[in-house]
Amino acid sequence: MTSYYVAVYFPELDAGLWEQDEQGMAPVVLADGRHRLQQRGPMAIHCGLAPGMSLAKARALCPALRLRPERPQRRLEFLRDWAHWLYGWGPQVAILEPWSTALGVEVGSNPRWRAGRQAFLEALRARAEGGPRWRWGAAPTATGAVLLALGAADGAGWTVSRQQWAQVWPRLPLSALPAETRVQELWYSLGLGTLGDLAALDDAARAQRFGPYWGEFLQIVAGLRPDPRPYFAFPEVPRRELELVQPAVDWPALRFPLARLFRELQDMLTRAGLGARRWQLRLQGREGRFEDCLESREILSDRELFLELWQGRLQRRPWTFAAETIVLEALDTCPWQGQQRDFWREDLAERQERLLEQWQARLGPEAVYILSPWPDHRPEHAYRLLPARGRPQSWEGPDRRPLWLLPEPRALEDGDVRPHSEVERIQGGWWDGADVDRDYFLWRRGDGARCWVFRDRRRGGVFLHGYFA
Structure with missing residues (x-):
């Protein structure tokens, strides 16, 4: 055997x-x-x-x-959750009938079990x-183990x-x-x-x-005779449901059961090597039904962030009845093996992602935008406002461009401006009616400011367009 x-x-x-x-x-x-x-x-x-x-x-x-x-459905949900957890230790998990409340997992092929x-x-x-x-x-046999x-x-x-x-x-x-x-x-x-x-x-x-x-x-x-059994399969849509002992009418009453369902679903996803970007919440009561969906830019695995996002979302769009049942589903799952973190340094990109998620939850996804580079050589057209759930363009423009551009170029006295760098000529734009013909260069103002200015080759004149840090 x-x-x-x-x-x-x-x-x-x-x-x-x-x-x-x-x-x-x-x-x-x-x-x-x-x-x-x-x-x-x-x-x-x-x-x-x-x-x-x-x-x-x-x-x-x-x-x-x-x-x-008796509650056969509740019992089956409990055993299914345990089965998904046990799949982290072996390739086969089954109910060991006729003991309807016993689960068996084959661990002989698991090196962690063999090691101890x-x-x-x-x-x-x-x-x-x-x-x-x-x-x-x-x-050595499933029936013997039970x-x-x-x-x-x-x-x-x-x-x-x-x-x-x-x-x-x-x-x-x-x-x-x-x-x-x-x-x-x-x-x-x-x-x-x-x-x-x-x-x-x-x-x-x-x-x-x-x-x-x-x-x-x-x-x-x-162990002298085979013992085939039907195995549990991972659900297409991971789902958890909980009947509340006391109806929930506000966020403090909902927070604990929601945290519990998220932990159980997250454990299930982790054992299957999956992560989820979308989470659907349904509240049901005698006087109504509420449904909402939380969408994240990244895989959402942090419980405190999950609760914080739902709190902001439900404050903006609250339910108006006593909720007696809560259902949480993990949607849009994909393979995910966790996130590598720097032990000594907090990740700036992660903090930015968290801030965007919080703003979207409180203000709504349609109210939050990100500034993204855009493949256009004209400075005032080299960025776009995108919804925060989108992804910035990965375009590497010219190196010598300031981060601070003025809303409109400001005219300068021509006699006071002298180039302090090589001239960069920018032309074109006839295809959208914003044709330009300019010579850009760096100019150091009397107070020490490093200014980005251009000379308009068609209309004449010198204009301040931005500042270097």
């Missing part, structure tokens, strides 16, 4: 997600049709509530208890912090090497298998307690008593 798998298992996930989304306001449980506890959130576990306990008894022990339904699993475990703990309960396991995770404590796990696996998997308990209660009771009555006990039975007798499935299952656990 050359493959190696890590499984991450989330026990009682729906209840944990309810408590997380409601920001720990009260313990949460899910119950079955007989009104007995089926899932418990971490707060409910802390209150001493046990699986199978009647709902009435649970309410007596914990009066603030909240009963919530500590970096992965630290990243895993950081990723899971503040979320639902979780456990992990690592084994069986190890099932037997671990919350936030912990087990690792078994390829060499040890043949001795370890037969000792795993049958109680961890996804068997019906009737089958589990039958195994217990026959004195079968481990996978090794089940594997020791004659194949024909085992198939006759329990069905052919368990023989195939044992071969999959041992």
Whole structure:
């Protein structure tokens, strides 16, 4: 066997997600049709509530208890987000059915895992912090990895090497298998307690008593039979949605959930080696719907800048209702591996980009322009005003041109002006009706100013056109 798998298992996930989304306001449980506890959130576990306990008894022990339904879509979104994160560690990530809240990632081809699993475990703990309960396991087979995770404590796990696996998997308990209660009771009555006990039975007798499935299952656990699974695919439009516990009517109420969605989407994009220039925000409530799009000149990865731009944009165009759901989508994605930064020096171009983004967010993109060079030899036509979202022209004009041009050339007394440099002749412009014929040169004024002047060869006279620094 050359493959190696890590499984991450989330026990009682729906209840944990309810408590997380409601920001720990009260313990949460899910119950079955007989009104007995089926899932418990971490707060409910802390209150001493046990699986199978009647709902009435649970309410007596914990009066603030909240009963919530299953949310398959929310669960799938949570697992999909985790799958995108796990893709940073392996080429294949899948839900390990029949454990619908367990994910498996193939890490055998990852050199970072082969060099040592500590970096992965630290990243895993950081990723899971503040979320639902979780456990992990690592084994040469995906099913074996999830069986190890099932037997671990919350936030912990087990690792078994390829060499040890043949001795370890037969000792795993049958109680961890996804068997019906009737089958589990039958195994217990026959004195079968481990996978090794089940594997020791004659194949024909085992198939006759329990069905052919368990023989195939044992071969999959041992790595003697392939275990193909459908893998998660990266979404075409990365998207995150959050139902707000308290409706948001202003920016302070919206800032934290928006920051959370941006962080989750940014993590997803980073793992996929992507970046986004456009971000679409949708707010939904009982009294209305709001939609706006934030467009950036560069890949937007800085959370504080992201929030600052949205704050300016929403102050200029606010929503007028109580928002109950927030949706954030990353549009216009492209390959991006991050930005190299100078540790000692702040990048001037980056500060300029940030300032332009802030102005556009506050004033609107139609109100902000940049001055761009233009391929024209006539000085007053050698630049253009472009929208700030555009890109300046990359044109290298003549070297001896001042940065400061007067709005209109100013006439000078001819007798006081003497050239202090070579003369540059500029002619042409008949194609747009602004034909010129001038001789430009440097002139040092009496106060020391370095002036750029020209002599008009057609109309006569000397004119001041700009200043050198």
